[in-house]
Amino acid sequence: MWSLGKRKTSFMNEMASSAAVTEANPAASVNYLNYDKSIKSWLLTVDHKRIALMYLVTVALAFLAGGILALLVRIELLTPGKTIMDVQTYNQVFSLHGIIMVFAFIIPSIPAILGNFVMPIQIGAKDVAFPRINLLSYYVYVVGIIIVLLAMLFGRVDTGWTFYTPYSESIGTPILFVTTGVFVAGFASILTGLNFIVTIHKMRAPGMTWNRLPLFVWAIYATSIVQVLATPVIGITMVLLFLERVLSIGIFDPALGGDPVLFQHFFWFYSHPAVYIMILPAFGVMSELMATFSRRAVMGYKFVALSSVAIAFLGFLVWGHHMFVSGQSATSSIIFSLITYLIGIPTGIKVINWVGTMYKGSVWIQTPMLYALSFLFLFSIGGFTGIMLGVLGVDIHLHDTYFVVAHFHYVMMGGTVIAALGGIHYWWPKMTGKMYNETLGRIACGLIFVGFNMTFFTQFILGSQGMPRRYYDYLPRFEHLHQLSTVGSWVLALGLFLVAGYLLFSLKRGKNAPANPWKAVTLEWTNTTPIPHPHNFTSAPVVTRGPYDFHLAPEVFGYTGDGAVADAVPTNDAPATQA
Amino acid sequence: MATSTTTAQVDSNHPTHLQHHFVSSEQQFDASKMGMWLFLITELLLFSGMFVAYTVFRVWHPEVFDHSADLLDWRLGGLNTLVLLASSFTVALGIHYIQIGNKKATVVNLIITIVCAAIFMTIKYHEYTGKFEHGIFPGGHFHPHEAFAQYNVPYAAQFFSVYFVMTGIHGFHVLVGMGLLTWLTIRTARGDFSPEYYTPIELTGLYWHLVDIIWVFLFPLLYLI
Numbered sequence: 001m002w003s004l005g006k007r008k009t010s011f012m013n014e015m016a017s018s019a020a021v022t023e024a025n026p027a028a029s030v031n032y033l034n035y036d037k038s039i040k041s042w043l044l045t046v047d048h049k050r051i052a053l054m055y056l057v058t059v060a061l062a063f064l065a066g067g068i069l070a071l072l073v074r075i076e077l078l079t080p081g082k083t084i085m086d087v088q089t090y091n092q093v094f095s096l097h098g099i100i101m102v103f104a105f106i107i108p109s110i111p112a113i114l115g116n117f118v119m120p121i122q123i124g125a126k127d128v129a130f131p132r133i134n135l136l137s138y139y140v141y142v143v144g145i146i147i148v149l150l151a152m153l154f155g156r157v158d159t160g161w162t163f164y165t166p167y168s169e170s171i172g173t174p175i176l177f178v179t180t181g182v183f184v185a186g187f188a189s190i191l192t193g194l195n196f197i198v199t200i201h202k203m204r205a206p207g208m209t210w211n212r213l214p215l216f217v218w219a220i221y222a223t224s225i226v227q228v229l230a231t232p233v234i235g236i237t238m239v240l241l242f243l244e245r246v247l248s249i250g251i252f253d254p255a256l257g258g259d260p261v262l263f264q265h266f267f268w269f270y271s272h273p274a275v276y277i278m279i280l281p282a283f284g285v286m287s288e289l290m291a292t293f294s295r296r297a298v299m300g301y302k303f304v305a306l307s308s309v310a311i312a313f314l315g316f317l318v319w320g321h322h323m324f325v326s327g328q329s330a331t332s333s334i335i336f337s338l339i340t341y342l343i344g345i346p347t348g349i350k351v352i353n354w355v356g357t358m359y360k361g362s363v364w365i366q367t368p369m370l371y372a373l374s375f376l377f378l379f380s381i382g383g384f385t386g387i388m389l390g391v392l393g394v395d396i397h398l399h400d401t402y403f404v405v406a407h408f409h410y411v412m413m414g415g416t417v418i419a420a421l422g423g424i425h426y427w428w429p430k431m432t433g434k435m436y437n438e439t440l441g442r443i444a445c446g447l448i449f450v451g452f453n454m455t456f457f458t459q460f461i462l463g464s465q466g467m468p469r470r471y472y473d474y475l476p477r478f479e480h481l482h483q484l485s486t487v488g489s490w491v492l493a494l495g496l497f498l499v500a501g502y503l504l505f506s507l508k509r510g511k512n513a514p515a516n517p518w519k520a521v522t523l524e525w526t527n528t529t530p531i532p533h534p535h536n537f538t539s540a541p542v543v544t545r546g547p548y549d550f551h552l553a554p555e556v557f558g559y560t561g562d563g564a565v566a567d568a569v570p571t572n573d574a575p576a577t578q579a
Numbered sequence: 580m581a582t583s584t585t586t587a588q589v590d591s592n593h594p595t596h597l598q599h600h601f602v603s604s605e606q607q608f609d610a611s612k613m614g615m616w617l618f619l620i621t622e623l624l625l626f627s628g629m630f631v632a633y634t635v636f637r638v639w640h641p642e643v644f645d646h647s648a649d650l651l652d653w654r655l656g657g658l659n660t661l662v663l664l665a666s667s668f669t670v671a672l673g674i675h676y677i678q679i680g681n682k683k684a685t686v687v688n689l690i691i692t693i694v695c696a697a698i699f700m701t702i703k704y705h706e707y708t709g710k711f712e713h714g715i716f717p718g719g720h721f722h723p724h725e726a727f728a729q730y731n732v733p734y735a736a737q738f739f740s741v742y743f744v745m746t747g748i749h750g751f752h753v754l755v756g757m758g759l760l761t762w763l764t765i766r767t768a769r770g771d772f773s774p775e776y777y778t779p780i781e782l783t784g785l786y787w788h789l790v791d792i793i794w795v796f797l798f799p800l801l802y803l804i
Contacts, residue, residue, distance in 0.1 A: 228617055
């Protein structure tokens with residue numbers, strides 16, 4: 001049990017007693033998980049925390065499906081020519097891998113799970129602004145994904161996740177399902193983003209000024225802006241593609257007088273900001289992890305906060321860097337390339353500030369911190385290679401090769417997925433009231449890190465040597481690297497399955513977690529674990545300190561007396577666990 | 580003190596429309612309006628894709644677009660514009676009347692708004708069927724009849740595709756608006772709204788203004804230039 005210090009004020013008594021009563025036996029206390037266990041109470045919940053958990057389950061299943069498809073792709077690529085499937089099947093497998101991973105997994109991931117669960121509590125609110133719309137967005141997401149998957153029943157979806165025209169218009173009925181499904185699922189993203197923006201603007205607790213918001217909230221805010229502004233564009237693109245198939249309106253198909261490159265412009269105008277939807281929340285998780293596990297306020301709070309907004313804004317101006325070889329003018333390409341370099345700057349600011357947060361901090365290595373450190377390494381590689389691809393001459397050589405595949409896996413998986421895992425481990429005690437096994441956590445992180453690099457670093461080499469992406473067959477000289485990559489995917493899969501295993505195990509047999517195992521000082525840690533029912537807080541918090549003011553959080557470290565705060569850097573003992 | 584606790588709870592006899600996660604009616608109303616504005620921005624972006632398609636094809640084939648626009652009757656389009664503008668006025672009046680508690684005037688104004696919307700859709704129906712009778716369909720089905728052979732040039736199909744898609748999606752939004760306004764009229768007549776709580780009318784009014792302003796841009800771009 002964390003120490004309450006030698007002297008207690010009446011406030012401390014109140015906190016201590018309420019904490020003691022509910023902490024003594026957290027599993028028995030009434031919390032948001034156990035107050036009503038019926039299926040109906042879950043399926044019809046408007047509680048942001050329950051909705052977050054429903055998203056967690058569904059998104060994890062999507063990750064499993066997409067992951068299995070990835071393993072199948074890699075097994076096929078063990079040898080040139082046919083290994084386990086023919087080329088028609090292969091094209092569908094990698095297309096579905098991309099579609100499921102992008103639309104069903106990574107776009108919702110951190111915002112829908114951690115954003116939904118943590119953000120309202122971090123700002124001191126009772127719930128999001130529109131709880132019913134929150135529930136609606138979950139069901140809209142599920143329906144959208146089902147519609148996309150139904151496409152497979154009607155034909156071959158083998159266009160790649162980017163479904164470029166005119167080929168995508170020629171695959172027949174499946175495109176109708178894919179476009180409708182993506183359109184519907186897009187609404188889930190829009191509704192969530194809209195909900196979060198209004199929540200952050202209107203529902204902050206008294207004293208929670210913009211400059212006291214945790215950086216995770218700033219990141220979710222920037223992400224939500226991108227979601228609201230960018231997703232409608234993919235929506236209309238899907239509508240136009242649908243209408244072109246049904247009414248032959250002639251907008252993208254050259255045979256009808258349209259322009260296929262116009263589709264690419266429309267598609268990437270959303271899909272580039274979409275990758276910032278994927279990474280900005282991960283940056284937010286990183287800020288939280290770095291602050292807590294270095295016991296220091298994030299260096300350059302304002303820079304980190306505003307860099308999220310800058311990335312969100314600049315992200316709308318670089319879509320053409322996906323189209324350097326599509327025939328756009330040299331002038332356009334140069335401008336897109338320059339702005340692509342610019343985006344590196346706010347991103348670099350974040351990385352430097354996180355490293356600076358660790359400097360002279362009290363670094364505490366726990367599983368979430370291991371993921372954060374992995375992120376620093378893996379995302380930096382991903383980010384640098386992105387800038388490399390932004391160099392026009394280099395991109396001509398590397399476009400549509402495995403180099404691009406490696407780049408985006410480093411940022412999406414080495415970045416977002418690693419941060420998501422770190423965040424899930426970090427907030428796991430708060431969400432479930434249980435602690436997972438720390439040793440297994442570290443082993444799994446190690447397996448993931450090694451497996452990931454084995455899988456994808458080899459792909460940088462493959463790409464720079466000329467291996468094209470989405471190819472079923474390849475020259476014999478690439479075989480060894482492909483095999484290395486495939487073995488890496490097995491190590492990676494092992495690590496991920498291990499994570500799933502011990503997390504699920506902890507639900508049944510894990511030790512009960514204390515309210516604040518990491519001794520963090522953002523608002524979500526000030527209440528009991530798991531969050532009680534019916535409200536996130538016993539009474540509305542009034543905030544008088546910043547989100548990372550460890551020196552001003554007496555309930556974490558205790559008073560020294562006379563109201564003075566402790567000078568000494570607090571020691572880091574192991575998280576207290578209940579017997 | 581780092582974080583102290585105060586009682587900022589809602590008292591037990593709060594108005595029925597106040598939802599539990601909000602502290603006050605003002606906060607709820609403000610949040611609802613902000614949410615609606617954000618949704619309207621997404622609608623605007625949805626239409627913007629089509630405006631971009633229009634611009635791109637127009638820049639590539641200016642004479643074709645110019646010429647094809649002659650087939651659209653600007654007087655019908657202009658009448659539609661006036662009708663929609665009037666309907667925006669009446670919905671705003673409806674909001675004004677509920678703000679001062681005049682339920683009856685609100686219902687009357689909402690009904691006039693719906694009637695205006697119906698007039699708009701009727702005129703559009705006549706325009707569309709007129710086009711279909713002359714063989715002018717979107718895109719691949721574009722086969723103008725003999726009398727309009729001079730309009731059967733390459734890329735004219737694109738103009739009409741853009742015309743049908745843009746006005747079609749706009750018309751769909753008008754229909755949805757009519758549905759919402761009907762539901763609102765029923766609720767107002769039932770007494771669900773008062774000067775303290777008329778948020779749904781305000782939000783639907785905002786939606787209706789957006790539908791109107793999109794038409795205000797569609798009309799000159801398609802009919803006049």
